[in-house]
Amino acid sequence: MKTHFRFLLYALLLTSLLLPAPRSAYAAIGITGVQPNVVSNTSGATLVVSGTDFVSGAVVILNGFGALNTTFVSANVLTADVPPGLAIGTYGLTVINPDSTSAILDNALSIVGPTATPAPTAFARPLLVVSSYGASSTTIVSFQDYDFEMTFVNNGQATASNIVATFKSGDFTPRATGGVRSLGSLGPDQTVRFFQPLTSGSVSGLNLATLEVLLTYTDANGTSYSETFTLTFDVYVPPASGGGPTATATPTPTPKPILRPQLVVSAYRTDIVPLQPGSRFMLSLEISNVGSAHAKRITMIAGGGSAGSGGSDGTPAPGGVAGGGGDFTNFAPVEASNVQFIGDINSANTFTAQQTFIVNATTKPGAYPMKFSFVYANENGVTYTDDQTITLLVYQLPQVEVGFYQPTEVLFTNQPNPLPMQIVNLGKSVVVLGNLKVTAPNNLGAQLSNNVALVGALDVGFPFTLDALIFPDVPGPMELVVVIDYTDDFNQQQFITKTITLEVLEGFIEPTPDPNNPGGEEPPPFEEPETFMQMVMRFLKGFFGLGSAKPQPAFPIDGGFPLPEEEPVIVPPKG
Numbered sequence: 001m002k003t004h005f006r007f008l009l010y011a012l013l014l015t016s017l018l019l020p021a022p023r024s025a026y027a028a029i030g031i032t033g034v035q036p037n038v039v040s041n042t043s044g045a046t047l048v049v050s051g052t053d054f055v056s057g058a059v060v061i062l063n064g065f066g067a068l069n070t071t072f073v074s075a076n077v078l079t080a081d082v083p084p085g086l087a088i089g090t091y092g093l094t095v096i097n098p099d100s101t102s103a104i105l106d107n108a109l110s111i112v113g114p115t116a117t118p119a120p121t122a123f124a125r126p127l128l129v130v131s132s133y134g135a136s137s138t139t140i141v142s143f144q145d146y147d148f149e150m151t152f153v154n155n156g157q158a159t160a161s162n163i164v165a166t167f168k169s170g171d172f173t174p175r176a177t178g179g180v181r182s183l184g185s186l187g188p189d190q191t192v193r194f195f196q197p198l199t200s201g202s203v204s205g206l207n208l209a210t211l212e213v214l215l216t217y218t219d220a221n222g223t224s225y226s227e228t229f230t231l232t233f234d235v236y237v238p239p240a241s242g243g244g245p246t247a248t249a250t251p252t253p254t255p256k257p258i259l260r261p262q263l264v265v266s267a268y269r270t271d272i273v274p275l276q277p278g279s280r281f282m283l284s285l286e287i288s289n290v291g292s293a294h295a296k297r298i299t300m301i302a303g304g305g306s307a308g309s310g311g312s313d314g315t316p317a318p319g320g321v322a323g324g325g326g327d328f329t330n331f332a333p334v335e336a337s338n339v340q341f342i343g344d345i346n347s348a349n350t351f352t353a354q355q356t357f358i359v360n361a362t363t364k365p366g367a368y369p370m371k372f373s374f375v376y377a378n379e380n381g382v383t384y385t386d387d388q389t390i391t392l393l394v395y396q397l398p399q400v401e402v403g404f405y406q407p408t409e410v411l412f413t414n415q416p417n418p419l420p421m422q423i424v425n426l427g428k429s430v431v432v433l434g435n436l437k438v439t440a441p442n443n444l445g446a447q448l449s450n451n452v453a454l455v456g457a458l459d460v461g462f463p464f465t466l467d468a469l470i471f472p473d474v475p476g477p478m479e480l481v482v483v484i485d486y487t488d489d490f491n492q493q494q495f496i497t498k499t500i501t502l503e504v505l506e507g508f509i510e511p512t513p514d515p516n517n518p519g520g521e522e523p524p525p526f527e528e529p530e531t532f533m534q535m536v537m538r539f540l541k542g543f544f545g546l547g548s549a550k551p552q553p554a555f556p557i558d559g560g561f562p563l564p565e566e567e568p569v570i571v572p573p574k575g
Contacts, residue, residue, distance in 0.1 A: 029053045029097055031105040041086050042114045044491065049078040055097045059432050059457045062109070063092035066434035066485060066493070067456065083491040086111045096456045126160035126219055128152050130229050131191055139236035140209045142202050143382070145175065148211070150231075151193040154186045160217040160225075161185045163192070169262060169386070171209040172198040175306075178371065178387035186217075201260065202382070208232045262291030263298070263374045265388045266350065274395040280334065280358045285372070285390075287353055289345040295376040298345060300353055302338035303327055304371040306385050330363045331370055331392065365396040365489035395489055399427040400458070402482050402498040405465055412507040413475055419451075419468040421482065425458045432457050433496075434485040438468050441481055443504070445473030455484065472504045 031051040039045040047068075049060055056072045060080035068080040078095065093108035131151040140146070154160050163183035167174045175197040183192050203209045211231040218224050266288040272281040289295050303326015326338060335356045345351050374386045405422040421438060425431055433455035440446040451468040458464055472478060484496040 029095060029101045029103045031093065031095055031103045031108070034093055034105065034108045037108065038110045038112060039082055039086075040114060041084060041088060041111050044084045045082050047080045047082055047109070049080060049093065049095065050076060051078075051095065051103065052076060053097075054078055054095065055099070057098040057430060057457055059096050061094040061096060061454070061456070062086075063094060063104075064089075065091065067432045067487060069487060069491060070432070081491060082109070083487070088113050098457055098459070124158055125156050125223075126154055126158045126186070126188075126217060126225065127156035128160055128163070128186065128215055128217060128225075128227060129155055130231075133231050135233055138234065140171075140200050140203055140233045141236050142200055142204050145197065145199050146172075148172075148196045148198050149193065150196070150213070151191055152183070152186070152215070153191045154188055157188055158219050159185055159187045160219065163215070163217040165194075165196075166214040166216075167196055167198065168212040168214065170212060171201050171203055171206075172211050173201060173384060174387070175199055175385070178304075178389055180389070203235045206235045207237075209235050259293040259378075260291050260382075261289055261293045261295035261345075261347065261376060261378055261384065263295055263345070263376065263386045263388075264288055264290055265372065265390060268390050270392070274397070275359050275392060276395055276397060277359050277363045278361045280356065282354055282356050285353045285355075286350055287342070287345065287374070288350045289347050292347060293378050294347055295345045296379065298342040298351075298374060298376040300340045300342055300355075301326070301373040301375065302333055302340075302355060302357075302370070304387060305339070305373045306375065326371065330360050330368045330394070331357045332360065334358050359394060363394050365394050367391050367393050393490070396429075397488070397494075398425070398431040398433065398486060398496065400424065400431070400433070400484070400496060401426055402484075402496075403500070405463065409502065411470065411472055411478065411502055411504045413472050413504060414507040416469050416471055419448075419466075419470055419480070421466040421468060423455065423458065423464045423484070425460050425462060427460060430457055430459055432486065434487070436464070436466060437483045438466070439481045439483070440470065440472070440478055443472050443474055443478045446478070447471040475504045475506050478502050478504050 029052065031049060033050045035048045035050075036045060039047075047060070052075070054072065054075050054077070058070065058072060058078055060068045060070045060078055062068055062080075062082070065086060068082060071079045073079060088111050090107050091109045091111065092104060092106045094102055094104045096102045129152070131153040133148065133150045135149075136147040137144075150165070152163075152165075161184075163186060165181045165183060167179040167181075169179070177196065179196075181194060181196060183194065186192055198211070200209065209232070211233070213229045213231065215227045215229065216224065217226075264287070265285050267286040269284050270281045271284075272279055275281060285300075287298075287300075305322050305324075305326065328338070333355060338355075340353065340355060342351060342353055369389050369391050372388045372390070374388070375383065376386075377383045401424045403422055404420050406420045408418070408420060411417040419438060421436070423433075423436065436453050436455050438448060438451040440448065447470070449469045450466070451470075453466045455464050478501070480500040480502060482498045482500065486494055486496070488494045
């Protein structure tokens with residue numbers, strides 16, 4: 001029996017030695033490389049951080065700067081955005097997982113200054129020209145809708161990017177697109193063909209109607225280029241009725257300038273900055289009439305819209321204002337519809353229109369265009385529609401509560417006082433915060449320790465604590481200023497500031513020991529010398545059996561003086 005038990009014990013011991021050691025609860029995070037490792041401070045860059053055991057929610061910290069906008073790709077790859085404008089130098093990189101495990105790579109990134117760009121080689125640039133153009137009709141008639149076709153070709157030796165074609169109002173007014181078309185990119189010898197709806201103006205008495213097109217684009221280095229094209233179209237001339245003498249050459253009359261109003265949004269602002277999901281704000285638009293005629297019966301349509309065009313004689317066309325087809329995914333009007341009547345704006349005058357909107361609660365942070373259409377008429381009753389586009393920025397600011405996790409209202413001077421700081425994420429998503437710093441600027445003699453810490457990723461509802469110490473010197477009200485830095489949705493550094501008022505009292509001062517009694521011992525009892533009469537009285541008391549003991553000595557009170565002794569009452573014996 002003992003032999004079997006000993007064999008079983010040896011087998012268990014051998015099995016424990018051969019089995020692998022249990023793995024730690026948290027994986028061993030590590031950084032193996034960063035690409036690119038050299039970035040110019042004139043433009044930001046996206047870093048690819050490779051390593052091991054990355055977890056969703058990991059944050060990349062640029063040592064000496066703060067947290068970067070980080071995206072989790074896989075357990076071995078993270079991407080982080082480096083903003084422009086960093087100081088030149090070499091930076092280390094730290095990756096922090098949500099479980100607080102971290103890894104550091106020293107000298108991971110070098111920030112360099114701008115370098116001189118060599119002069120471009122001759123003809124090594126994009127060059128866009130008009131290959132062909134035309135209208136849906138061979139001749140143009142006043143106040144009619146047409147579809148215009150244009151074809152651009154890149155005759156340069158470099159790719160043209162961010163191509164934008166803008167149709168300026170003149171003899172024609174753009175429709176549907178607001179007069180702006182984005183055409184993407186175009187390589188060398190490539191062509192692009194597109195259509196643009198236009199409405200003709202008053203072209204009666206003209207031989208040619210002109211359309212001006214502004215074309216802007218960039219090359220691979222970000223250099224901007226612009227070209228302006230003037231397109232001409234034949235105007236329909238009705239035939240002369242009846243016979244007459246043979247036509248003779250006459251001087252060509254000078255065309256009269258076209259008098260028409262033109263509305264543009266010269267400026268706009270919101271009463272709340274910045275805008276966040278769920279924010280209700282008032283949008284103010286400064287509308288200027290830059291045309292040469294008065295604008296009558298102006299209607300502003302948020303989101304875009306149109307109206308029936310009137311004839312040259314002022315007779316309105318059937319139908320009214322169409323403003324129900326706008327895009328209200330991110331911004332929706334409240335308290336009123338998206339159609340607002342403004343009135344009249346004379347030439348060279350400005351009017352401020354206001355309307356209340358709300359940011360959709362599901363809107364993500366970013367830049368969003370917002371379209372406005374202005375429907376109006378001139379003094380002859382001819383109807384026009386101008387489309388304008390503005391851009392509104394939406395932010396997602398961190399919602400944090402700064403306070404103490406233990407009651408702290410009173411501090412004392414000349415002694416260390418704990419400051420149990422706490423930050424709680426009250427938002428709906430994880431936020432990445434930078435450094436937390438606690439200062440006391442109005443108490444000049446106060447000294448703080450352990451008052452700076454890096455927060456990093458903060459989950460919803462989870463606290464971050466910091467146990468700081470403060471040594472105040474001056475009693476009275478003291479203001480603690482808590483500052484938290486972070487990077488917003490547009491890679492700009494922002495700060496959260498919270499002021500907490502505390503009361504500082506005089507601290508306890510130990511009493512100074514008495515030099516005559518350094519040990520603090522109780523003085524001995526005070527004994528007065530006995531007089532002759534007192535000895536006689538004690539003898540008589542003992543003779544009559546009344547007690548002849550000496551009186552107990554008195555202890556000194558307030559300076560060492562004994563209490564006065566009462567005079568004894570002598571009772572004469574009977575008989």
